[in-house]
Amino acid sequence: MNNKPSILKNNLYFLGLIAKISPWRIFHAFLSTILDRGVWAFFTVVFMRYLFDSEEIARSFSDVAIFLVITSAVILVIAVYESWFHQIYTKREDQIITFALNREIFNKATSVDISCYENPDFYDEYTKAATEASTRAQAVLEDCANLVGSLISSIFVLYFVFTISIVAGIISFLPLLGIFVFGKIAEKINYNWEMEDVPNRRRMSYVHRVMYLGQYANEIRLTKIYSIMRKTYNNAFSGVNSNIKKYGGKMAFFNAVGNCLNFPVVFEGVWLLAAYLVMVNDTMLLGDFIVLANAVVAITWMLLYLQTGLLGSVRNGHFIKNIRSFLEHSPKIYENQQGKPVNKAQVLELKNISFKYTDDGDYVLKNISITIKSGEKIALVGHNGTGKTTLVKLIMRLYDPTEGVILLNGTDIREYDLQEYRAAIGVAFQDYQIFSLSVLENVIMNRISSTEERERAIEALKESDVYDKVNQLPKKEDTVLTREFDDEGAVMSGGEYQKIAIARAFAKNAGILIMDEPSSALDPVAEYMMYETIMRLCERKENVDKIAIIISHRLSSAISTDCIYLLEKGEIVEHGAHYDLIKKGGAYAEMYFKQAKNYLADMSEAITEEVSV
Numbered sequence: 001m002n003n004k005p006s007i008l009k010n011n012l013y014f015l016g017l018i019a020k021i022s023p024w025r026i027f028h029a030f031l032s033t034i035l036d037r038g039v040w041a042f043f044t045v046v047f048m049r050y051l052f053d054s055e056e057i058a059r060s061f062s063d064v065a066i067f068l069v070i071t072s073a074v075i076l077v078i079a080v081y082e083s084w085f086h087q088i089y090t091k092r093e094d095q096i097i098t099f100a101l102n103r104e105i106f107n108k109a110t111s112v113d114i115s116c117y118e119n120p121d122f123y124d125e126y127t128k129a130a131t132e133a134s135t136r137a138q139a140v141l142e143d144c145a146n147l148v149g150s151l152i153s154s155i156f157v158l159y160f161v162f163t164i165s166i167v168a169g170i171i172s173f174l175p176l177l178g179i180f181v182f183g184k185i186a187e188k189i190n191y192n193w194e195m196e197d198v199p200n201r202r203r204m205s206y207v208h209r210v211m212y213l214g215q216y217a218n219e220i221r222l223t224k225i226y227s228i229m230r231k232t233y234n235n236a237f238s239g240v241n242s243n244i245k246k247y248g249g250k251m252a253f254f255n256a257v258g259n260c261l262n263f264p265v266v267f268e269g270v271w272l273l274a275a276y277l278v279m280v281n282d283t284m285l286l287g288d289f290i291v292l293a294n295a296v297v298a299i300t301w302m303l304l305y306l307q308t309g310l311l312g313s314v315r316n317g318h319f320i321k322n323i324r325s326f327l328e329h330s331p332k333i334y335e336n337q338q339g340k341p342v343n344k345a346q347v348l349e350l351k352n353i354s355f356k357y358t359d360d361g362d363y364v365l366k367n368i369s370i371t372i373k374s375g376e377k378i379a380l381v382g383h384n385g386t387g388k389t390t391l392v393k394l395i396m397r398l399y400d401p402t403e404g405v406i407l408l409n410g411t412d413i414r415e416y417d418l419q420e421y422r423a424a425i426g427v428a429f430q431d432y433q434i435f436s437l438s439v440l441e442n443v444i445m446n447r448i449s450s451t452e453e454r455e456r457a458i459e460a461l462k463e464s465d466v467y468d469k470v471n472q473l474p475k476k477e478d479t480v481l482t483r484e485f486d487d488e489g490a491v492m493s494g495g496e497y498q499k500i501a502i503a504r505a506f507a508k509n510a511g512i513l514i515m516d517e518p519s520s521a522l523d524p525v526a527e528y529m530m531y532e533t534i535m536r537l538c539e540r541k542e543n544v545d546k547i548a549i550i551i552s553h554r555l556s557s558a559i560s561t562d563c564i565y566l567l568e569k570g571e572i573v574e575h576g577a578h579y580d581l582i583k584k585g586g587a588y589a590e591m592y593f594k595q596a597k598n599y600l601a602d603m604s605e606a607i608t609e610e611v612s613v
Contacts, residue, residue: 007317014140014320021100025093029141032085033149035078037302041153044298045160047071048291098134105130108327111335114398115357122329127202129326132319140316147309154302161295168292186254187311191318193247200239207233333400337418345424345511345547346409348372348395353404355387355394364390365570368404374511377535377548379558381588382567388551389430391567392514395549396425426508430517430551432501436484439470439477443503460507466499516551535560555592564588 019026109126116122161168207229210216220226353368365387372378380388393399395406397413406413413421435441440448443457458477461467473479473490481500483489492500505513531550550557558564559578566574566581566588574581574588581588 006321007314010317010320010324011140011144011313013324014136014316015144017101017104018097018137018141021097022093025090025097026141028085028089029145030148032082033145034152036082037149037153037305038156039075039078040298041156041302044294045157045291048294049160094134094138097137101133101137102130104327105133105323108329111331112329113331113333114393115332116329126326129323133323136316136319136323139312140320143309143312143316145309146305147313150302150306150309154299154306157295157299157302161292161299164292164295168296186251187314189247189250189254191315193243193251196243196246197240200236200243203232203236204240207236333397333418335418339415339417339421340411342416342420342424343409344374346374347407348512348547349407349410350391350395351405351407353391353394353401353406355390355399355402363402363570365394368570368572370565370572370575372547372549374547376563377550377561379561379564380549380551380567381553381555381558381564381591384553386567387570388567389516392427392516392549392551395512395514396422396427423508424510425512425514426505426510427514428502428505428516432498434481434497434500436480436482436489438475438480439473439490439500442481442500443507445504456509457503457507460503461500463506464499464503466496466503469496470500511546513546513548514551515549517553531557531560555588555595566591 015026109130112122112126116126210229211220220229348371350368350370353365354363355365356363368391370378380391382388390399394401397406397418400414408416408421408424438448439461440454440457443460444453446453448454448457454477458467461470461477467477469492470477470479474488480489481492481497483491502515505515548561550561552558562577563575564578564581565572568587574584574586576584582592583589
């Protein structure tokens with residue numbers, strides 16, 4: 001996008017966003033600034049010229065008194081309006097605008113492709129949009145209104161200056177050189193300065209967050225990680241100081257040149273000219289000199305405000321580019337995509353699936369073909385980083401395959417209604433998150449709106465073997481997890497949190513069940529019991545049509561599945577039932593026996609501890 005036309009377009013774009021939320025906020029912003037500058041212009045030229053318009057004061061005292069009373073009444077009305085606008089109206093409307101803009105950004109964040117979060121440039125763009133939206137709205141309103149109000153008042157005052165002296169009017173135009181040339185250069189420097197500071201300030205912010213969040217406290221005290229955090233902070237701080245040296249001198253120079261054109265040239269030039277015309281040339285009346293003297297002061301400040309508004313709009317245009325680019329991002333997968341309804345899962349087929357995250361990247365998955373029928377349970381096993389989680393993300397349609405096709409009941413999953421398709425999948429993620437909400441809301445992942453949902457969540461907690469622990473909490477299943485917003489919130493162990501995350505998949509009672517490393521935080525006994533529960537849920541008569549996909553690098557979890565797929569470097573190197581693969585004596589068997597030694601030792605130790613308790 002060309003930066004020159006984008007400055008105006010970006011400001012108009014953002015004003016359009018604000019207008020959809022609060023059109024009267026824009027109207028009052030411009031009206032308030034125009035009135036403010038208008039009052040100043042009025043007193044500078046109209047008021048002074050009325051009082052000193054001729055060599056002899058011809059107006060009567062009553063004329064002047066009436067003029068002053070009317071003027072005072074108008075100014076009083078404007079003052080009351082300005083007070084209401086700044087102290088009441090803007091505070092209320094700006095909150096509404098901030099809320100609405102953030103909500104739009106949050107809504108957009110839920111619809112962009114998951115791959116975007118793995119793109120550092122896009123993530124930077126998103127964080128800039130999220131942090132700048134509210135403050136940028138106020139800046140755009142203030143700078144655009146300032147620009148228009150100052151322009152109108154400047155033209156008004158300049159007109160009177162020209163009527164007194166053409167030469168003085170020309171001199172008064174000189175600050176425009178500082179505004180349009182030197183000021184624009186200075187603003188470009190300032191923008192580059194701020195952009196180069198972003199990575200440094202992000203690192204400093206990260207260290208701030210690490211140092212005060214409780215979840216990092218143990219590691220900070222028990223290790224030497226603090227020295228690395230301190231070094232990271234110091235380096236970022238040095239980067240900020242380096243940018244000050246890099247850009248500070250340039251900014252000072254161009255600001256100084258601009259200020260010289262604003263004040264010494266206009267002040268000294270026009271006043272010296274006026275003094276010459278009055279005292280030497282004797283061609284200017286004393287009344288005109290008084291008006292011109294006041295007008296010079298006013299025009300200088302008004303042009304300075306005009307410069308502030310113009311350069312502020314240029315700055316806003318650059319930053320709005322981030323927000324606009326984020327909000328106008330077109331996802332590859334539309335979250336509200338309409339399509340065919342989803343029937344019960346009968347067969348899920350992956351045909352020649354290959355995938356890479358970027359067009360010029362390496363393939364993460366290569367030529368994967370798997371068929372799973374209703375009632376079947378499969379395991380995806382292999383070392384970390386072999387593409388197991390990526391594969392299930394393709395099944396959940398968080399990504400689309402680079403090559404190949406995924407079919408559900410013989411239909412390409414891209415043809416289904418997206419939300420309905422995802423609703424047919426119950427999943428427990430490896431990198432699950434616990435939210436500062438009640439236990440039940442963390443299970444249902446929504447507000448509990450019915451007794452049926454409540455009972456379903458409780459049953460899922462029982463199935464994941466965590467209900468007894470939840471029942472001991474102060475408010476039982478209504479207890480808020482974490483203490484971020486609630487001092488009475490519960491802090492549970494990693495294994496207990498994982499069981500709650502697993503309960504989400506159970507509560508959904510979907511036709512396809514995906515468990516991504518569901519036992520990573522569990523001890524061997526709890527792990528064994530969890531897999532027994534998963535197998536039992538898949539084998540219950542009412543769930544005979546359930547398709548189960550279990551991802552694990554622990555091969556013991558795969559024994560009870562119908563088919564095991566061993567992945568290495570994104571490819572299926574072996575597949576079959578557990579005992580068939582053991583008999584084959586290949587890569588799976590070798591990996592299994594290596595793990596079995598450690599697993600049996602851990603299992604024996606866990607059982608001993610369980611018995612002793």
